[in-house]
Amino acid sequence: MLKVVLRRLLVMPFLLLGIVTATFLLAQFTKGNPLISIIGARNLDNAEIVAAAKARWGLDGSVPERYATYVWNLAHGDLGTSFRTKQPVLTDLAQRLPATLELVICAMFVGAVGGIVLAIVSAEFKDSFADHLARLVALLGSCLPVFWLGLIALFLFTVQTKLLPGPGRLDIRAVAPPTVTGFMLVDTLLAGNWSAFVDALRHLILPALVLGWSVMGIITRMVRASMLDVLGQDYITMARAKGAGRLRVLIHHALANALIPALTILGFTFAYLITGSVLVETIFSWPGIGSYAVDAARSLDYPAITGVTIIGGLGFLLANLLTDIAYAAADPRMREAG
Amino acid sequence: MxxxxxxxxxxxxxxxxxxxxxxxxxxxxxxxxxxxxxxxxxxxxxxxxxxxxxxxxxxxxxxxxxxxxxxxxxxxxxxxxxxxxxxxxxxxxxxxxxxxxxxxxxxxxxxxxxxxxxxxxxxxxxxxxxxxxxxxxxxxxxxxxxxxxxxxxxxxxxxxxxxxxxxxxxxxxxxxxxxxxxxxxxxxxxxxxxxxxxxxxxxxxxxxxxxxxxxxxxxxxxxDRMSVLYAGRVAERGPVGPVFTAPRHPYTAGLLAAVPSIDDVAERLYAIPGTPPSLGARPPGCAFAPRCDFAVPLCRMSEPALLRFGSAVVACHRAEELSLGDLPRKEA
Incomplete structure (x- = not known):
């Protein structure tokens, strides 16, 4: 198992380089001029300003030259400077990634717990009304567009009933706690600010529910199929023949096995959400990397776009690695393999 | 008792x-x-x-x-x-x-x-x-x-x-x-x-x-005892000894004949011809009749009841007349 992990870690830099190269080239061949967002459309006629800006932002030189410079800097931990925020991309990402991760972790919790519960209900009561209902609930989350769901949720819970706060991570009048981890829930607790913690939690509920529901469908589907397969196994009949109760058979015996094939989809979903939370972040004014990516794309901010892509790629690679490790933890047969 | x-x-x-x-x-x-x-x-x-x-x-x-x-x-x-x-x-x-x-x-x-x-x-x-x-x-x-x-x-x-x-x-x-x-x-x-x-x-x-x-x-x-099931019904039931030495149901006899014996090595293994009826394709009469060497027209018309013969209980129309103790082992 350790060998597998090491091998994966060794391959990772090369995969990342591939991702970087592809993104860099795509950005170069995009029609559009990033100078517009740097110096403004009016100054494009002024050759002096254009030349100065090009030199300042490293846009002179040929594509291979710029690529070499970028990779060289990247190898030294420098992701470049954002055309738009004029800050190092690494700083931007460090500020925004925790917000996304906080949202994604909560959304994963909603999606995984909800999806697994729905899957158990629908597998146990296969072809019954409960099964159809559970699958419908799961399917709706996948079908309904998140931006629509987000707006409806805001309308219902914020505007109409005023049960939950609107967009953002904290009340606009609140003073944010000093940034330690960047995770609002953690930072408010570290600052000992209980009311801010509750506020942050209340702000998280709607976006996490909307985002979590959107991935519930695929999780339910996978776990249900895997549960149905497991429930037909001899060891399930054996567990029942031992006199175990239905719930014990379902959770202790069936789910422990059914989750193994579902781990892949859980890891994949998590990685997907890191960059896939764009729409929800936009609707809920969530200062994460999703909204950062949208802003970067609008202004052809290459360094920022590539930076977000690297984070997304890294997310996938790490999620894959974690999935492998989780496999070994869940399945004793995997531990000796590889 | x-x-x-x-x-x-x-x-x-x-x-x-x-x-x-x-x-x-x-x-x-x-x-x-x-x-x-x-x-x-x-x-x-x-x-x-x-x-x-x-x-x-x-x-x-x-x-x-x-x-x-x-x-x-x-x-x-x-x-x-x-x-x-x-x-x-x-x-x-x-x-x-x-x-x-x-x-x-x-x-x-x-x-x-x-x-x-x-x-x-x-x-x-x-x-x-x-x-x-x-x-x-x-x-x-x-x-x-x-x-x-x-x-x-x-x-x-x-x-x-x-x-x-x-x-x-x-x-x-x-x-x-x-x-x-x-x-x-x-x-x-x-x-x-x-x-x-x-x-x-x-x-x-x-x-x-x-x-x-x-x-x-x-x-x-x-x-001590055995029950032979065929197509979801009891074919023969009784103490192991008598059933083995003198089976009364042709199916039991067939099963016994299908047991390979260490004495006749050269002989091909005996198998009961045909296959059991699939669910829903149960023939009228005795379910075993289509595979039975001893079937008579009656067997294909009415289902035999379980009747007692000595220490065993058998569901076969011809249980009384057939003697299957030493089954005619057939060359397959």
């Missing part, structure tokens, strides 16, 4: 299909006394396993079970799940056919044995449970039980797994053990060991064993 431990009367199991309800088991009677070993014999699909799963209350929900199943005098056919759960594993235990799939792959052997003990002895302490589990592993001849306790099923060979399955089944000293083809998946030496374990348990603990099998050698070696 004392009450039989298990008394099944008129058991029927029907399976809903597109063409309506089809009977997979019908009108099966079966009894077993304490300390007795009864063989339940028949080809695959003859309803042996279904009948016994019905006793355990473990059939899938969409199957319909009717008839009477009395265990120790108490009706348990259609009993509530709570009542069945207190019987399962405690008073009636089951050994499954395939040791490769009967154990949960993600739980340790120790955890799976302990679960059986703990489910029915909730007050037992952790150490006591482990002690009993280790003793059980020892009783089925698993070497180094301490080390084996924390291992997973994939670290065990097939024969060892089957012994673990047996250890689990006997953990709570059940009065009735249902062994569903307990040795089919094992090689002969392991088979003998397992049979030895059964014989010992029966002698030591007075456990009754239903031996579901299509291996007649096993029945001859261990069972």
């Amino acid at each position: 004392s009450l039989p431990l298990l008394d099944i009367r008129g058991l029927a199991v029907t399976i809903p299909t597109r063409d309506g309800e089809q009977a997979a088991v019908s009108n099966v009677d079966f009894t077993i006394d304490r300390g007795e070993v009864v063989g339940l014999v028949g080809e695959s699909g003859s309803g042996k396993s279904l009948s016994m799963l019905a006793v355990m209350g473990l059939l899938p929900r969409h199957l319909h079970v009717s008839g009477s199943i009395r265990f120790d005098g108490v009706e348990i056919c259609g009993a509530p799940e709570r009542q069945m759960r207190s019987l399962r594993g405690r008073r009636i235990a089951m050994v499954f056919q395939d040791p490769m799939t009967a154990l949960n792959p993600v739980k340790t052997i120790g955890a799976q044995i302990s679960e059986m003990i703990r489910l029915h002895n909730p007050k037992l302490g952790r150490a006591e449970v482990k002690e009993r589990a280790l003793a059980l592993l020892e009783s089925v001849a698993i070497p180094a039980p301490e080390r084996r306790f924390d291992q997973y099923p994939h670290e065990f060979s097939g024969g060892m797994r089957q012994r673990v399955v047996i250890a689990i089944a006997i953990a709570n000293d059940p009065e009735l053990l249902i062994a569903d083809e307990p040795t089919t998946a094992l090689d002969v030496t392991i088979q003998a060991q397992i049979m030895e374990i059964f014989a010992r348990l029966r002698a030591e603990r007075g456990m009754a064993v239903v031996l579901i099998t299509h291996d007649l050698g096993l029945v001859a070696g261990l069972a």
Whole structure:
């Protein structure tokens, strides 16, 4: 198992380089001029300003030259400077990634717990009304567009009933706690600010529910199929023949096995959400990397776009690695393999 | 006469299909006394396993079970799940056919044995449970039980797994053990060991064993009585001795003839021609008639009733006239 992990870690830099190269080239061949967002459309006629800006932002030189410079800097931990925020991309990402991760972790919790519960209900009561209902609930989350769901949720819970706060991570009048981890829930607790913690939690509920529901469908589907397969196994009949109760058979015996094939989809979903939370972040004014990516794309901010892509790629690679490790933890047969 | 431990009367199991309800088991009677070993014999699909799963209350929900199943005098056919759960594993235990799939792959052997003990002895302490589990592993001849306790099923060979399955089944000293083809998946030496374990348990603990099998050698070696099922019905039932020496049902005789003998090596193995009727394709009259060498027109018209002949009960129109003691072994 350790060998597998090491091998994966060794391959990772090369995969990342591939991702970087592809993104860099795509950005170069995009029609559009990033100078517009740097110096403004009016100054494009002024050759002096254009030349100065090009030199300042490293846009002179040929594509291979710029690529070499970028990779060289990247190898030294420098992701470049954002055309738009004029800050190092690494700083931007460090500020925004925790917000996304906080949202994604909560959304994963909603999606995984909800999806697994729905899957158990629908597998146990296969072809019954409960099964159809559970699958419908799961399917709706996948079908309904998140931006629509987000707006409806805001309308219902914020505007109409005023049960939950609107967009953002904290009340606009609140003073944010000093940034330690960047995770609002953690930072408010570290600052000992209980009311801010509750506020942050209340702000998280709607976006996490909307985002979590959107991935519930695929999780339910996978776990249900895997549960149905497991429930037909001899060891399930054996567990029942031992006199175990239905719930014990379902959770202790069936789910422990059914989750193994579902781990892949859980890891994949998590990685997907890191960059896939764009729409929800936009609707809920969530200062994460999703909204950062949208802003970067609008202004052809290459360094920022590539930076977000690297984070997304890294997310996938790490999620894959974690999935492998989780496999070994869940399945004793995997531990000796590889 | 004392009450039989298990008394099944008129058991029927029907399976809903597109063409309506089809009977997979019908009108099966079966009894077993304490300390007795009864063989339940028949080809695959003859309803042996279904009948016994019905006793355990473990059939899938969409199957319909009717008839009477009395265990120790108490009706348990259609009993509530709570009542069945207190019987399962405690008073009636089951050994499954395939040791490769009967154990949960993600739980340790120790955890799976302990679960059986703990489910029915909730007050037992952790150490006591482990002690009993280790003793059980020892009783089925698993070497180094301490080390084996924390291992997973994939670290065990097939024969060892089957012994673990047996250890689990006997953990709570059940009065009735249902062994569903307990040795089919094992090689002969392991088979003998397992049979030895059964014989010992029966002698030591007075456990009754239903031996579901299509291996007649096993029945001859261990069972007191046997029941032969064909297409979900009882074909012949009686003490092992008389049934083996003088079978009255052509199907029983065919099964006996199909047992390879060590004396005639050159001969091709005998097989009963044809296959059992599939569900829903049951012929009118005797279900065995299409494959039977002795069928007469009557056999294809009316279904034979179970009638007593000597010590056995047979469902064959020609049981009285046929003498199948030394079956004409045919050149195939």
